Amino acid sequence: xxxxxxxxxxxxxxxxxxxxxxxxxxxxxxxxxxxxxxxxxxxxxxxxxxxxxxxxxxxxxxxxxxxxxxxxxxxxxxxxxxxxxxxxxxxxxxxxxxxxxxxxxxxxxxxxxxxxxxxxxxxxxxxxxxxxxxxxxxxxxxxxxxxxxxxxxxxxxxxxxxxxxxxxxxxxxxxxxxxxxxxxxxxxxxxxxxxxxxxxxxxxxxxxxxxxxxxxxxxxxxxxxxxxxxxxxxxxx
Numbered sequence: 001x002x003x004x005x006x007x008x009x010x011x012x013x014x015x016x017x018x019x020x021x022x023x024x025x026x027x028x029x030x031x032x033x034x035x036x037x038x039x040x041x042x043x044x045x046x047x048x049x050x051x052x053x054x055x056x057x058x059x060x061x062x063x064x065x066x067x068x069x070x071x072x073x074x075x076x077x078x079x080x081x082x083x084x085x086x087x088x089x090x091x092x093x094x095x096x097x098x099x100x101x102x103x104x105x106x107x108x109x110x111x112x113x114x115x116x117x118x119x120x121x122x123x124x125x126x127x128x129x130x131x132x133x134x135x136x137x138x139x140x141x142x143x144x145x146x147x148x149x150x151x152x153x154x155x156x157x158x159x160x161x162x163x164x165x166x167x168x169x170x171x172x173x174x175x176x177x178x179x180x181x182x183x184x185x186x187x188x189x190x191x192x193x194x195x196x197x198x199x200x201x202x203x204x205x206x207x208x209x210x211x212x213x214x215x216x217x218x219x220x221x222x223x224x225x226x227x228x229x230x231x232x233x234x235x236x237x
Contacts, residue, residue, distance in 0.1 A: 022049070022050065022215065023049060023050035023051060023052065023215055024049065024050075024051050024052075024070055024071060024213075024215040024216050024218075024219050025051075025052050025053070025054065025068045025069050025070060025071075026040065026051065026052070026053045026054070026069070026070075026071045026072070026073055026219075027053070027054045027055075027056070027069045027071070027072050027073070028053055028054070028055055028072070028073035028074060029055070029056075029073065029074040029075070029078075029128075029129070029157075030055045030056055030156040030157060030158050031123075031128070031130060031156060031157030031158065031174070031175050031177065031178060032055075032073060032074070032175075032177065032202070033053075033055050033158070034177055034181065034235060035177055035231060035232060035234075035235035035237060036053050036055075036073055037053060038231050038234075038235070039223070039228060039231045039232070040052070040053055042222075042227055042228065042231055043218075043219055043222045043228070046222065046225075046227065047218050047222065049215050049218055049219075050215075051215075051219065054069070067210070069207065069210075070206065070207055070210035070211065070213065070215075070216045071204060071205065071206055071207065071210075071216060071219060072084065072085070072204070072205040072207065073091065073202070073203070073204050073205075074129070074202070074203070074205075075094065075129035075200050075201065075202060075203070076088060076090075076201040076202075076203040076205075077129070077198070077200075077201070078129055079203060079205045084205065084207050084208060085205035085206065085207065085208070086205075086206050086207060086208045086209070086210075086211040087205070087206045087211060087220070088203045088204070088205050089203060089204045089205075089206075089220055089223055089224075090201060090202070090203055091202040091203060091204055091223060091232055091237060092202045092232045092233075092237030093199065093200060093201060093202065093237065094129065094130070094133075094175055094176070094200030094201075094202050094237065095175060095176040095191055095192070095194075095200075095236055095237075096130055096133045096134060096137065096173060096175065096191075096192040096196070096197055096200075097173070097174055097175065097176050097178075097179035097189050097190065097191050097192065098112075098171060098172070098173055098189065098190045098192060099164055099171065099172055099173075099174055099179055099182055099186050099187065099188075099189045099190075100164075100170065100171045100186065100187035100188050100189070101164050101167045101169060101170050101171065101186055101187050102167065102185075102186055102187045103167060103170070103187065104116055104117065104170050104171065104187050104188075105187060105188050106171065106187070106188045106189070106190045107188075107190075108190070109137070109141055109143065109190065109192065109196075110141070110143065112143060112147055112150070112171060113143060113146050113147065116170065117150065117170045117171055118150060118170055119150060119152050119168070119169040119170050120147060120150050120151050120152065120169060120170065120171045120172065120173075121152045121154055121159075121160040121163045121164065121168075121169040121171070121172035121173070122134045122135065122151055122152065122153050122154070122160070122172070122173050123153075123154060123155070123156055123157050123159070123160055123173065123174075124153055124154065124155050124156070125153065127155065128155070128156055128157060129200055130157055130173060130174065130175050130200075131153070131173070132197075132198075133173075133192075133197035133198065133200060134173035134197070136196070136197045136198060137192055137196035137197045140196055140197070141196060152169060157174050157175055157178050158178065160172035160173065160174050160178070161174060161178050161181070161182060161186075164182060164186045165182070165185055165186065173192075175236070176191070176235070176236025176237070177235040177236055177237065179191075179236070180235065180236060202232075202237055204219075204220070204223055206220060
């Protein structure tokens, strides 16, 4: 009995790497969850290749420790310093959006200095690209000093959304994808002018030594198709 159980477990252990080799695992920033999932679903439907994603803070991605991850998706300015990428493929340009809670309305970025805006959520400036973009914009617009006591720095873009939906904050900075998901659930949104922050180039990076397998190559080829581009455009990228 023990021998049969041992052989069964051994066979399963051997099967797992084989299944992993037939698919592709992508690590992506938490703020891109919806477009990435839709992109990978479209890829699997078109090719039959299994694709899965892991989401989190790109500064904390343990791609070197997890050999199953072959592709990273995030802002190129965050990915390049990791020195993991063999190739980069551009997916789109990120947009910073300011969203008000349901109780408030926004017409201009300067509205944040008004008394009704007491708490403003911003993603972590050191770990989230849209947090960095938001703080850059506040500095360039001359609002940083006036808003210093109002800013609530949280970990990720989805956390900003959660605070907006529960009205724990009066406004928050997110990306265009997240702003779309908040329509009808939060208040007005304001797309921030591109010259208010450094360009955000959303990219797909194939990791050194893991870029040459068939599944990864198929994914890299797929993102150039009209079908993949349509997914990105639908999510404001």
